[in-house]
Amino acid sequence: MPLLSLSAARLASLEAVAPAASGRVPLLDAHGRFLAEEVRASRTLPGCDNSAMDGWAVRAEETRGANRDQPARLRVIETVYAGALPTRALQPGDATRLFTGAPIPQGADAVVRQEAARATPEGQAVDIFIQVRPGHDIRRRGEEVLAGAPLVAAGQHVSAAVLGVLASQGVTHVHVRPAPRVAVLATGDELVRPGEPALPHQVYESNLVLVAALAREAGADVRHLSRARDDEQALREAITRAAPEVDVLITTGGASVGDKDHVKRVLTSLGAHFLVDGVALKPGKPVAVARLGRTAVVVLPGNPGAATVAFDQLARPLLLKLQGVLEARRRVHARLSEARHKQAGLAYLITATLEHDGPTAPRAVLRPQGAGQLLQNLHADGWVILPPGRADYSEGELVELELFDRPRLQAVDAAPAGLEP
Numbered sequence: 001m002p003l004l005s006l007s008a009a010r011l012a013s014l015e016a017v018a019p020a021a022s023g024r025v026p027l028l029d030a031h032g033r034f035l036a037e038e039v040r041a042s043r044t045l046p047g048c049d050n051s052a053m054d055g056w057a058v059r060a061e062e063t064r065g066a067n068r069d070q071p072a073r074l075r076v077i078e079t080v081y082a083g084a085l086p087t088r089a090l091q092p093g094d095a096t097r098l099f100t101g102a103p104i105p106q107g108a109d110a111v112v113r114q115e116a117a118r119a120t121p122e123g124q125a126v127d128i129f130i131q132v133r134p135g136h137d138i139r140r141r142g143e144e145v146l147a148g149a150p151l152v153a154a155g156q157h158v159s160a161a162v163l164g165v166l167a168s169q170g171v172t173h174v175h176v177r178p179a180p181r182v183a184v185l186a187t188g189d190e191l192v193r194p195g196e197p198a199l200p201h202q203v204y205e206s207n208l209v210l211v212a213a214l215a216r217e218a219g220a221d222v223r224h225l226s227r228a229r230d231d232e233q234a235l236r237e238a239i240t241r242a243a244p245e246v247d248v249l250i251t252t253g254g255a256s257v258g259d260k261d262h263v264k265r266v267l268t269s270l271g272a273h274f275l276v277d278g279v280a281l282k283p284g285k286p287v288a289v290a291r292l293g294r295t296a297v298v299v300l301p302g303n304p305g306a307a308t309v310a311f312d313q314l315a316r317p318l319l320l321k322l323q324g325v326l327e328a329r330r331r332v333h334a335r336l337s338e339a340r341h342k343q344a345g346l347a348y349l350i351t352a353t354l355e356h357d358g359p360t361a362p363r364a365v366l367r368p369q370g371a372g373q374l375l376q377n378l379h380a381d382g383w384v385i386l387p388p389g390r391a392d393y394s395e396g397e398l399v400e401l402e403l404f405d406r407p408r409l410q411a412v413d414a415a416p417a418g419l420e421p
């Protein structure tokens with residue numbers, strides 16, 4: 001199979017999965033999932049004009065000219081707490097004592113907070129020390145949202161903020177799709193389990209925890225972590241054990257062309273159907289995506305830096321699609337901090353930090369890059385994308401940077417045709 005371009009590989013790999021059926025769950029169980037439905041406001045909020053402060057409801061015109069030396073004296077006709085209703089309308093010269101959240105009585109058009117007034121000892125009257133305008137310290141009915149307005153779109157991540165909004169509407173349950181079940185399998189004879197002694201030629205196995213955490217960040221339920229030797233039989237057994245239990249099996253290592261790189265061969269012998277086998281991408285070129293029975297399989301290269309890029313570009317979209325979500329990262333233009341030479345036929349993704357140093361486009365400061373390295377990923381703002389078709393880039397040249405932060409999320413079925421995932 002020839003190397004696919006990154007965008008072609010993305011589209012091809014998304015064919016490996018379809019969104020799971022959604023179910024209705026209690027609000028808190030939806031935390032961290034993605035909404036499978038649009039939620040509209042069923043209530044207008046606030047539901048009525050109410051006080052933003054503890055104080056007195058007044059007729060604003062009756063505070064004209066009031067100050068500490070010449071307060072406006074008003075008669076207090078009743079006290080209203082949040083959750084109660086006023087029973088009397090304000091007539092000229094009246095005020096109602098009320099507390100934050102209490103409904104505004106008829107006839108009142110402003111609130112004076114209690115620090116700007118003083119009640120007489122018996123509480124029958126109040127001296128107002130400030131002049132207020134109509135609307136002062138009143139939260140207006142509907143100023144937050146009107147019944148029927150869209151609140152949260154399908155595909156949105158259910159954060160604490162989203163849950164708060166839904167609860168404020170009296171919602172108890174929402175539709176979400178279940179977390180995709182994931183297994184991660186690391187291969188490599190040179191790998192040593194963290195915690196055990198490692199000689200200089202040996203490597204601590206770090207991809208299991210790395211990939212499991214990346215999968216969780218994409219909403220997955222990581223069920224199964226395992227390791228296998230670079231041995232066809234051991235790999236066959238490990239894959240056969242893990243795959244049927246999960247929606248997505250992610251392997252790392254043994255993906256390339258070396259004598260001990262058996263993963264793709266073993267998958268083929270088990271009947272896997274490859275949708276992607278190699279991408280014009282660096283790092284991450286050997287990545288593959290296949291279907292093995294009902295399980296999608298993503299074969300990541302063993303180099304941790306390459307595994308990170310390949311996961312981000314192919315496994316993450318696939319996990320999100322299972323949850324009904326299409327993610328589009330924001331892109332900005334930035335000036336390259338240094339010249340770069342690359343292989344012309346490949347797209348390069350290089351971690352970078354953005355530095356805003358003036359009125360022009362920000363600088364993309366490239367992190368030291370190596371497919372085997374991970375430190376480059378710490379504190380990065382995104383990937384600089386150097387597309388295929390060119391080999392040399394000069395310092396200061398404008399390039400595109402894909403930001404990790406605040407991607408746009410949409411429901412898969414709501415995505416307009418032609419939007420590149």
Ligand SMILES: Nc1nc2c(c(=O)[nH]1)N[C@H]1C(S)=C(S)[C@@H](COP(=O)(O)OP(=O)(O)OC[C@H]3O[C@@H](n4cnc5c(N)ncnc54)[C@H](O)[C@@H]3O)O[C@H]1N2
Pocket residue numbers: 186187188190191203204205206207208252253254255256257258261283284285286300301302303304306371372
């Ligand atoms: N002759 C060629 N050699 C290579 C090619 C090629 O096209 N022709 N491709 C290169 C590319 S690109 C990559 S990326 C690597 C990845 O290949 P593998 O997936 O087969 O990775 P391994 O050989 O198993 O390991 C590579 C490297 O990563 C370390 N590693 C592996 N697993 C882990 C782990 N779980 N935790 C930490 N580190 C791990 C391993 O020790 C190796 O250093 O192949 C190139 N070769």
Ligand code: MOO
Pocket residue numbers: 281282283284285286301303305306371372
């Ligand atoms: O994917 Mo490899 O990391 O390009 O060397």
